[in-house]
Amino acid sequence: MKHxxxxxxxxxxxxxxxxxxxxxxxxxxxxxxxxYRVELPGGQDLGHTPGQFVEVSVLGVxxxxxxxxxxxxxxxxxxxxxxxxxxxxxxxxTLDTGDTIGIRGPFGHGFNxxxxxxxxxxxxxxxxxxVPLRSLIHYILDRRAEFGRxxxxxxxxxxxxxxxxxxxxxxxxxxxxxxxxxxxxGNADWTGNVGVITTLIPALQLDLPNTIAxxxxxxxxxxxxxxxxxxxxLPDEQVFVxxxxxxxxxxxxxxxxxxxxxxxxxxGPVFRYTDIKPLEEAL
Amino acid sequence: MECYHLAQKAVPDLLEHLKKIAPVYAPHQKxxxxxxxxxxxxxxxxxxxxxxxxxxxxxxxLPPTERLLQYSIQKQxxxxxxxxxxxxxxxxxxxxxxxxxxxxxxxxxxxHPEPNYILRRQDAIxxxxxxxxxxxxxxxxxxIRVEEMEGFDLFLNKVDTNxxxxxxxxxxxxxxxxxxxxxxxxxxxxxxxxFKNKLKYHYNRIPEVFQxxxxxxxxxxxxxxxxxxxxxxxxxxxxxxxxVMDDVALDVKSGERxxxxxxxxxxxxxxxxxxxxxxxxxxxRTRHRVYRKFKYITDQEGVPWCVxxxxxxxxxxxxxxxxxxxxxxxQDYENQQYAKTGVVA
Numbered sequence: 116m117k118h119x120x121x122x123x124x125x126x127x128x129x130x131x132x133x134x135x136x137x138x139x140x141x142x143x144x145x146x147x148x149x150x151y152r153v154e155l156p157g158g159q160d161l162g163h164t165p166g167q168f169v170e171v172s173v174l175g176v177x178x179x180x181x182x183x184x185x186x187x188x189x190x191x192x193x194x195x196x197x198x199x200x201x202x203x204x205x206x207x208x209t210l211d212t213g214d215t216i217g218i219r220g221p222f223g224h225g226f227n228x229x230x231x232x233x234x235x236x237x238x239x240x241x242x243x244x245x246v247p248l249r250s251l252i253h254y255i256l257d258r259r260a261e262f263g264r265x266x267x268x269x270x271x272x273x274x275x276x277x278x279x280x281x282x283x284x285x286x287x288x289x290x291x292x293x294x295x296x297x298x299x300x301g302n303a304d305w306t307g308n309v310g311v312i313t314t315l316i317p318a319l320q321l322d323l324p325n326t327i328a329x330x331x332x333x334x335x336x337x338x339x340x341x342x343x344x345x346x347x348x349l350p351d352e353q354v355f356v357x358x359x360x361x362x363x364x365x366x367x368x369x370x371x372x373x374x375x376x377x378x379x380x381x382x383g384p385v386f387r388y389t390d391i392k393p394l395e396e397a398l
Numbered sequence: 399m400e401c402y403h404l405a406q407k408a409v410p411d412l413l414e415h416l417k418k419i420a421p422v423y424a425p426h427q428k429x430x431x432x433x434x435x436x437x438x439x440x441x442x443x444x445x446x447x448x449x450x451x452x453x454x455x456x457x458x459x460l461p462p463t464e465r466l467l468q469y470s471i472q473k474q475x476x477x478x479x480x481x482x483x484x485x486x487x488x489x490x491x492x493x494x495x496x497x498x499x500x501x502x503x504x505x506x507x508x509x510h511p512e513p514n515y516i517l518r519r520q521d522a523i524x525x526x527x528x529x530x531x532x533x534x535x536x537x538x539x540x541x542i543r544v545e546e547m548e549g550f551d552l553f554l555n556k557v558d559t560n561x562x563x564x565x566x567x568x569x570x571x572x573x574x575x576x577x578x579x580x581x582x583x584x585x586x587x588x589x590x591x592x593f594k595n596k597l598k599y600h601y602n603r604i605p606e607v608f609q610x611x612x613x614x615x616x617x618x619x620x621x622x623x624x625x626x627x628x629x630x631x632x633x634x635x636x637x638x639x640x641x642v643m644d645d646v647a648l649d650v651k652s653g654e655r656x657x658x659x660x661x662x663x664x665x666x667x668x669x670x671x672x673x674x675x676x677x678x679x680x681x682x683r684t685r686h687r688v689y690r691k692f693k694y695i696t697d698q699e700g701v702p703w704c705v706x707x708x709x710x711x712x713x714x715x716x717x718x719x720x721x722x723x724x725x726x727x728x729q730d731y732e733n734q735q736y737a738k739t740g741v742v743a
Contacts, residue, residue: 116500
């Protein structure tokens with residue numbers, strides 16, 4: 116047990132104090148998602164790892180955990196992509212270039228890129244699950260030679276919900292990216308895959324001992340993707356997932372994000388699958 | 399350890415003496431059966447023969463609601479709430495409540511140290527007192543004797559109508575400088591009080607039980623009676639979860655960010671934007687709360703996070719008893735073991 120005499124007094128302040136940051140670029144990507152590029156004062160680096168999150172504040176409205184969607188390899192600013200889903204995110208939708216938001220963080224554990232280095236990387240993103248994964252994708256693309264194959268599977272409900280369309284086209288065009296996209300329901304213009312994301316998995320040819328998977332999507336997706344990866348015989352310890360919880364404070368105090376005995380905001384949001392497999396509440 | 403004899407009638411004098419050193423907080427009677435730690439103005443109002451206060455000392459270090467930030471929406475600038483450390487004397491604290499403070503200390507220091515809690519807590523002085531266990535106390539079952547003195551600066555053990563006053567450290571000794579009404583004692587009388595309310599197992603065996611009862615029917619049975627009010631969370635001296643919210647001034651030019659106690663027994667506790675609720679059933683929430691007290695942190699720290707104060711049971715509007723829950727889980731565990739091995743666990 117930790118005691119008061121274990122720490123130096125006075126305790127450092129600022130745990131809940133956001134840093135006010137400028138939105139330097141913003142764009143609506145879909146009817147629900149909006150993309151932002153944000154600068155910390157003086158252009159300092161956020162200092163995050165792919166998969167970490169920040170607490171985004173709008174003064175007078177509130178604060179919520181949001182994944183960082185840019186890679187630390189691209190410095191000077193960072194990016195967020197936010198779905199309008201609650202009160203705070205509805206207000207965020209109205210903000211634009213030149214507006215101010217508060218930022219705390221980065222918090223939690225992201226993807227351990229050192230473990231990915233030298234390996235083939237399989238990315239599985241469902242819906243806005245692609246947002247935190249994009250940070251990892253950019254990281255790998257910026258240091259392409261340090262990684263093996265980069266396989267990206269991306270699925271949304273319909274073509275209208277696809278994010279980062281220009282980048283998707285770029286990933287499709289690149290020889291060193293194996294990009295597969297699918298939608299649950301197509302439309303008249305859609306000529307690509309139709310079906311849930313798991314339908315992309317059986318055809319994959321994987322070098323099993325040398326492959327690491329990063330999976331992020333809505334809660335319902337994990338069970339099926341993990342089953343599909345299991346039938347490919349990819350060992351569970353080579354699979355990482357990023358989980359969504361109500362990470363209200365971001366610093367392991369407020370209690371909302373507990374998954375059995377773990378704090379999602381401290382131990383996660385990125386977990387090795389084998390670490391959360393015994394937790395009944397995780398998936 | 400120094401020990402002195404303190405006559406019961408000298409207790410008000412001790413309180414008056416302490417009040418000159420720092421503000422003193424002690425139990426006061428609020429209703430017919432309810433007590434509360436309040437600042438002492440008249441020593442005569444302090445009630446030392448109390449069973450339990452409704453709220454524990456956590457209300458002083460982690461207030462039910464507090465301002466974290468103040469900001470100007472117009473100027474987009476934000477400042478933290480100033481908190482000044484304050485020397486306060488908490489008089490007449492039971493051992494389980496002291497143990498609860500030590501557990502909260504751990505939760506607040508671990509990982510990111512919590513400045514607001516630490517600033518309010520760091521200069522606190524604790525003077526303990528013994529108590530007679532009632533039908534709800536079961537702290538002995540979680541390893542906390544009535545006379546456990548860890549964490550205290552001074553401790554008063556009541557024997558018959560008088561007190562034995564134990565000086566436990568320099569801070570405690572300093573408090574008594576200039577107080578004349580003490581008589582040194584050579585032979586210290588110690589005795590242990592009995593508890594009527596008990597857990598069936600020694601606390602060392604409980605994490606083992608909890609490894610086998612995650613899917614027990616006990617949770618469903620408790621859930622059928624639970625009204626989901628969260629009283630047990632608020633009363634629990636080791637519950638510390640909070641929610642954070644913004645309040646805007648009527649002119650919409652400025653505002654503040656506050657936090658207030660929240661409880662994992664409340665329905666929206668684990669709900670995220672978009673409506674997914676990761677513990678949407680009563681039994682999941684009950685199980686989570688009880689596992690937090692007996693398994694999750696206990697596995698890491700080796701002691702139960704329940705201190706056996708009995709508040710959650712004494713104040714539950716649905717009459718749910720925590721000791722019954724744990725004892726029923728133990729029974730369930732024993733039945734499972736018997737079915738598996740033919741041997742009574």
